[in-house]
Amino acid sequence: MELTRRMFLKTSGIGLLALGLPPSFLVRAAAAEAERKNKVLVVVFQRGGMDGLNAVIPFKDRAYYALRPTIALAEPGSGSDRAIDLDGFYALHPALAPLKPLFAAGRLAVVHAAGSPDNSRSHFDAQDYMETGTPGVKSIRDGWLNRLLQYGAAGGPLRAAAVTFRMPRILAGDAPALTLTSVEEFRLRDPLLAPALEQRYANVSDPLLRKSAAGLFDAMRTLQATGALSAPPSKEAYPSGRFGASLKQIAALVKSQVGLEIAFTEVDGWDTHVGEGGASGQMANRLKEFGEGLATFARDLGEHIEDVVVVTLSEFGRTARENGNRGTDHGHGNVMFVMGGKVKGGKVYGRWPGLDPDALYEGRDLALTTDFRAVCGEVLARHLGRTELDKIFPAYRAPAPLGIVT
Template identity: 50%
Template sequence: MEITRRGFMKGGALALVGTSAIPGFLTRSVMAEMTTAAANKKKLVVLFQRGAADGLNIVVPYREQNYYAMRPTIAIKPNEVIDLDGFFGLHPAMAAFKPLYDQGHLAIIPAAGSPDTTRSHFDAQDYMESGTPGVKSTPDGWLNRALQAELLRGKPSAFRAVALGAEIPRTLEGKVPAIALDNVLDFSVGGRGLQTSPMSNAFQSMYDQSSDAVLHGTGQETFEAVKMLKATDPAHYQPAAGVVYPKTQFGNSLKQVAQLMKANLGVEAAFSDIGGWDTHQNQGDANGQLANRLTDFSEGIAAFWKDMGDEAENVTLVTMSEFGRTARQNGTGGTDHGHANVMFVLGGQVKGGKIYGKWPGLDNDLLNEGRDLTVTTDFRRVLGEAAYKTLGAKNLELVFPGSQVAPREFLNFI
């Protein structure tokens, strides 16, 4: 495999490219110098549901009569929803979320989304990941800027920003170096029958022979991260007792996030995503295509939460999707591109067990463009509060330029 400098660079960040699982017993050496958030052990996890999840069937407004009129075959029946507050209920495939809600760790924000009304997956994802709806020229991602806005104290960890995947996502592109991890087994060393991988050897050779200031400056942090991972046993991580992650790509990604965070390597921000939400056909109701996605989604997150144990007290996890689906089902048993959606916030400091934001209603004359749930909570208010209170990103104008997001606009779910 040919490894080039360009293969490790994307959007100003360095990516380690592999293909399956992060190693297990990561070195537990605590960094001598950390950033403020890392020193305070605060961690922010951002999960993107790619494809536009159907928020109306995820958190069901089962007391809205028009909900059933508009969805005659795909609506979740009142006796099937998992009741939350007498008006909203969870899709039955999300049973794993109910204990988190009841314990006060999970906050729910329906009717959340972007003020931009595009129905293009590409544009909407770009706007949400850049944090600048309607502006295509933004060079970096909101989460990278949130790390830039944080007050630094000392030298940051090479693991400060981590993405689970083959490349740095738009969300983490920017000045702060980020590492993309997909298969760190490719960077394993000899021992227990393992051999140094060609990819690892190529990376080390490229580093040794290069005079590139980037590779020997910021890149050195990434290379040190590789060496730290190589010094560990990559195959024997054991989640906490009783924790079973879904045997899916998403479940594996969250297990890897937990591994990294529990290893005390200075992770402050982690990103992962889960696809399969574009349910134009045969969406299903309490069972079917959407239900299968929701089972993976909710059980993966619940397993991550339990796996983190006492350390979950310092974690904030936020979910997002580029837009919701139409309020009315279409002619093929699915839903089309809509507007408002639902966001979840899970955390040790979260004031959960509550629905936040303003519900706009589903009467025909209240729908966006006569077809979608209306956005009443700008997604940047949710992300801004999470970044401000978890990472200590006080300069919200830097994080979300022009948004006027400020503490006075917070929903106060933390």
């Protein structure tokens, strides 16, 4: 049984060796660890409100074409400008072509008409609601990914990481979590200063500063101890930009087995009020980066994909009807993607509410038939084996499972 780096950490292996404890202890623990497997959840937030109707096109619903005279995607057929058929009813935007093989291989599932049930069309409220996991309730301050950490068994300092500059609301809260934009640059430029600073911050009364510092110094130690800093860089060519770079960091953390369980990243630019475009243009460019990013991530993970599930969120969909500027305004129902080795993919989940005038939400938007918490809750339960869903998503009663994770 190979000793994993994670194992080494979880048992404070370095300390044990220093104390001269018998290595057999480590071997036994490592065996138990290997059975429990290191499951990872990756959440991707598409900020700005992705236009789900143009990401996964309901081409058999003819109302779609009537509502979108200039930005609709042509139904599947020959030619690279056409949508890519998934199941005879739905089709992928052509810029999402890199995701088609994953769908065909059963590793990618789509949930349509999904999202947050609150009717807010404010980016900031809708994002907050999705991140706190309590749509319509503003008194909840912590994020649902943080509550996931609060109620589970304790983990190492690299257990949860947002690969973003700022701590996102979804991961903010009492449980320690990390932000990290680059593993290679995660070090003090004067390492001699570390002990004095660590001590000063440990005594600070401001909990935010104290926690950030604790997370920082613990994580630096762990990265050094595991050799993650010197791991060979990935050979996969991620799309250029922050999103691809962040997925590359997440893949590196997964592969070097530093104990990562929850990862978060985000990709913005979805607020397509003007000149959204069809097969090419503004949104197509965002989808290309998004699709290539996820496909490259899956490839980069290699066999580790079996232990990873990726879930995508976006605060709301966009108006079913295109606006006067060949774009779309803030709407309601949207599309979620779920990708991973244990995902029952190759299927579009969720009931289709239709796009006829009386089927539209408030007369203008795609209606919602699947709450995002139903999808996330199912992933938490089946993939991470979590049972405290009533605490992670308070006041929410999940419907029957969709069956999206094996």
